[in-house]
Amino acid sequence: MSETILRLTVNGEAVEATAPARTHLIDFLRERLELTGSHAGCEHGVCGACTVRVNGDAVRGCLVLAAACEGAEVWTIEGLTATGEVAALQEAFRERNALQCGFCTPGMIVAAAELLRDVKSPTREEIRDHMSGNYCRCTGYHAIVDAIETASRA
Amino acid sequence: MDNPLSDLDRPNSYIGRSVPRPNAARLLAGQGRYVDDLRLPRMLHAAFLRSPFAHARIVSVDTAAARAMQGVAGVFTRADMDGVCTPWVGTLAHFTGLKSAPQGPLAGERATWQGEPVAIVCARSRAEAEDAAALIDIEWEELEPLPPLAAALEAAPLHPELRDNLAFTRAVDVGGADSAFALEDSVVVEAAFRTGRHTGVTLEPRAILADWQPGEEKLTVHHSFQAPHMMREVLSKHLALPEAAVRVVCGDVGGSFGIKVHIYPDEIATCVASRLLGRPVKFIADRLESFTSDIHCRDHEVAARLAVGPDGRLRALEMDDVTGIGPYSVYPRTSAVEGNQVVNLTGSWYALPAYKARLRVAFQTRTPTCQYRAVGHPVAVAVTEGLMDLAAERLGMDPAALRRLNLIPDDAYPHTSPAGLRFEALSLQKSFDKLLAMMDYDALRRDQAEARSRGVYRGIGLASFVELTNPGPAFYGIGGAPISAQDGTMVRLDPGGSVTVSSSVTEQGQGTEAVLAQVVAHQLSIPVKDVRVVTGDTERTPYGGGTWASRGAGIGGESALQAARALKANILALAGAVMQADPSDLDLRDGQVVDAAGAPRMAMAEVGRLGYFRVDLLPPGFQPEFSVIRHWLPRQYPFAFTNGAQASYLEVDPDTGFVKLLGHWVVEDCGTVINPLLVDEQVRGGVVQGIGAALLEECLYDERDNLLTGSMADYLVPMMGEMPDIAVGHVETPTKESVLGAKGAGEAGTAGAPAAVMNAINDALRPLGAAKIQQQPATPERILRALGKV
The missing domain is CATH 3.10.20.30 (Beta-grasp domain)
Structure with a gap:
């Protein structure tokens, strides 16, 4: 090849x-x-x-x-x-236990950072809608929505 | 001297506290170490050639072209492995009559499901291994697949030596059912329930890296797995190696849910290939391989009926369950457990005078099934709670009132169910009452009525349930499986005063390590950040069962508690010897040895310094023991049952059949809650998997048993946008078997959610005169069929 x-x-x-x-x-x-x-x-x-x-x-x-x-x-x-760009999201995920096995988590953070770049204070519905392309099989998603909501207010 | 566990006021009190997990920050930074992240010198990548047919004879195999390809180090078929690995049979002695056929790491003369591994290729890269696998020339003679479920029982035997396709059968009849159904004033409701065959879909696929080191004659296996010591026993036995020559390491595991606790032929073949080549071999299942070779579950057809008196009191429940398990009973836990659990659990949380059940477990030419999260519970709950709603409708009773009337009273424990399950103490009534209060049941009924007046169809679904956790040896050990029911934890005081913990329970993201750290920090009264936990390594932890069947916190946690208490006694003994004080007058508080008045007398670091570096200063003959191991398992009850209740509120669009989830509520009693943050999200995650079963997830096959749902675009799992917020409440009824009092919490969400959702759908459709939907998943098409629209 x-x-x-x-x-x-x-x-x-x-x-x-x-x-x-x-x-x-x-x-x-x-x-x-x-x-x-x-x-x-x-x-x-x-x-x-x-x-x-x-x-x-x-x-x-x-x-x-x-x-x-x-x-x-x-x-x-x-x-x-390393740049600290997603530190607020990471801290909110950690505080809220918005991850379990962690396999989906890096992708979640990248997708959530894109949302927060485009929408300053997204509603829970907007968060759920934007993040629907990122599957998590461990959490019930609820904590992830909470964490992104918290980070958006940081 | 120990403070009561409920005391949250003293320093470093961690039981019941929402402490973030110690490993979360690492995973959030992308610093997880999953098996596929590991790379070893001279490592090869494995790809499998798998059967394209559900049932076919392998006439001939020609691997010459594959072996000749550049970059390929080895190509093996079953014949190459027979001298190195003995076959296995997935039976257990306590499942009387359970039968299965010998199974090996690769298919031999015949393939019996689409996706069964036939040959393994080991090459420099996965891509090259796949290229070479495509060059293997197999002559197939396609055979007939078995017909679905009950029809399979009448078909020619898949394994002729087993004589028929009935792998296992069991009947329960406690007496009185026939006469209860015959009573003139009995209200009898009946239904046929169908649960869709589904699977776990761990986001990290199955993964294994086998590293046979010829110089050491040692096999090290890095494995995405839940039960490292069980894997070690299996490899030792079937590869004929001393146990001590096998090390199984489970680093970060990207989801498991019971999928990663079974013996998979392709994973054993990877280990054998490493042994044959003397090089590390890595196998990572791709998503298609996951769908065709991860265990499936819950392929059940249940006919059930319920007799109720005119007063609403239950009189008898009868059920007949036929389930399909694929061509082999899976080793070593077997594929009979799920159906057996359905028989054991159905109706068991209600005061039920009579119960009659039959289970038949059929072989199939589909992917093998085995234990996945909440084993059997979702089927038993869907059947029981589906019947309760039918009975309420027939009686004209409110479904909540009918349930409240029949739940086992909270003051009626210990209780033995008709099928023989023993409940130490449950809170079914209290949990159900709390659920109704949390959801504001009456307000939702008003909202439902108001919506109906606008032509909007909303439904409320309720489901109570029990959950089997903390299993003792009765689950597997007594049947001969190499599966430990006890777990062990070592707690070691380090010289500087921090503590290292190693435990045989394992972490797959549910927070096992956090819970162990909290239990130990609480007992020793030190900050939780000073506790480091090691799990998932057969060479570095005590021996034990691992994490499955919701046993990590309950069993592993108690072993950690006992070990920490023993270490504490040893610390106080040293302090007492040095200070010439009675150790029973001393305690640990906030990193200090304190006296009876609570005054600090000696720092933990000083204890460590004396105990490790200045033993010469201690009284003659005093031997500090700062590494303490304790094992624990429940002995009085075979299982610690928990209980709970769930409710779903949803809206059905009668024109499209789409279901919109408006709300979901759970009350769960897992005994002592160690970390509410972890328990709540564990429950929610279970709920979402249960909602997936109710609405989306199904492994579909065509008439030749070709799997039609082989990608995540075809097999649907819940997405964030479809799921509701999920409210979780707790009732705490600690088990008295342990000091900690914790029971499991991993299955509750999955156990009850499907029934709640199905009942809510039927409740929503009631005014439209729809046929009842008792088939999961309730897809839009099935809903439209129930409405007679397609």
Whole structure:
């Protein structure tokens, strides 16, 4: 399988790496860059566990080919944690126990950060609507809604 | 000297406190370590070739092309594994008559469900392994799949040596049912209930990394799993290794729900492949593999009827359950437990004079079924509470009043149910009353009536239930399974005064480690941040069962309590020896040894320093013991039953069949609540899985037993936007078996939610003259059929 050379920015750092052309972004991040905070849950673009930020938007890492991210600016949970951008969300999730196994959580945080960027004080219904592309199988979602609501007021 | 557990005023009192989990921050930062995050030197990735047919003979297998592919290190079929791994049979001695056929890590001469693993390929990358798997040439001879459920019992045997397709059967008749139904004034209601075959859908798929180290002759297995010691026993037995040569490590587990507590052929095959290659082999199920090879559950058809007196008092319940389990009873917990639980539990929370039940467990050519969260409970609750609503309607009684009349009274314990379940103490009436108050039942009825006057159809559904938790050896051990009913916790004082805890119960996100830390910190009166908890490693924890059947807090928590109390006694003994004081006059408070007046006398760090570094200063012969292990299991009752009640309020659109959930309420009695924050979200998570069963989730097959729901776009699970806020309330009836008094809380939500939702749908549709819907999931299509619209 021939490898392509990719140049992009990941978590603020310039990256040059090779990957087989068929590699999805989530596998590229996890396998090549060892950014294992984002997870592959369904590989069909349904569950949202692989949600990362590409050029400012929350996208499914399992639906985007790494090769399509040439020149892109990619942020994962590791980078968003390091800059402190999602600290209020993380603290609200922690305080409210808005996570159990944690597998969906990095994707949740990226999706919630997008919501709070676009809507200053979302209603519970708006939160539930926006976050419906991110599945959680452990919590009853209630605590996640609470946490995002709290973070939006921070 | 111990303060009562309910004392929340003293420092470092943690029982009943909503403390955030210690591992949450790490997971939120993307620093979890799930099996797929691990990478070992020379590690290979496994992919499986799986049967495309539900039932087919394997005429020949040619792996030459796959083996020749660059990057492939090994390709194995069953023949390659037979000398290394012995087959297993999923039976238990106490399930008299339960039968199954030998099963191995890969299919042998025949595949018996679509998705059964046939060959394993180990290569440098998963992609290359999949490429090579596609080159394996198998000649298949397709055979007939078994017909559905009851019809399978009449079909030619799937395993000829077993003579028929009846894996297990059980009948219960406590007497009096026939005559109660025959009484002239008995009101008899009956219905056929169907629960959809569904599955757990852990967001992290099953995952295993097997690392056979030939130099050490040791197998280390990193496993997304709930019961590491059980896995170790199984690997030791079937790979013929000493137990001490097998280490099972369960790091972060991305959801389990009972899915990750069974022996899966592909996971054993991964271990065998590592052994054959002398290299680490990782297998991560993809989502299609999850749907075809994770255990399924709850494939039940139940015919049931209920006799009630004109006064509303229950007289008898009779039920006949046929359930399908796939081609094998799953090892080692077996696939008979779920149906057995349905028989045991149905009707058991009501004062029921007579009970008659029959269970038949049929083989199928579909994915094997086994225990998933709330094993059997949702079926038993849906049947019981569905019948209660039918009876209330027939009697013209309010469904809440009928339930209140028949619940086992709170002062009637201990109580033994008709099927023989022993309840130490439940709070069914109190919980139900609290539920009605929380939801404001009367106000909802008024809202429902007002909505109906506008042509809007809303319904209220109620369901009480009991929940089996804290199982003792009666569950598996007495049947011969290598499954420990006891758990152990080690508590160690470190020299600086902090405490390290290691326990055999495991963490899958429910907060086991937080609960253990709270219990230990509370006993030792130290800040919870000074307690570190290790779980999930057979080399680093005491021996025990792990976390399943809601036993982590109740059993693991009590072992932690006992260990911490013993450590405390040892700490006070040292302090007493040094201070020439009677240890019984001393106590621990806020990191200090205090005297009877509460005055600080010696810091824990000083105790640690003396005990570890300056034993020479202690009286001759005094030996400090600062690593204490205690094991615990319940002995008086085989299980600690909990109870609760749920209510659903929803709206059905009679034109589209869509259901909108307006509210959901739960009252749950899990005994002592250690951390309300954790319990509440655990209950809510269970409710949402139960709502999934009631409205969305179903593994569908075509007439050739091809699975039609192989992706998350086809198999629907609840999304955030569809779910309501869920109110959770508690009644606390601690078990007297333990000091801690905690019972389990993991199953309650899933046990009661489907019945509440189904009853609410039928309540909403009542004025429209719809047929009753007793089939889960109640999809829009089924609702429109009930309305006669399609």
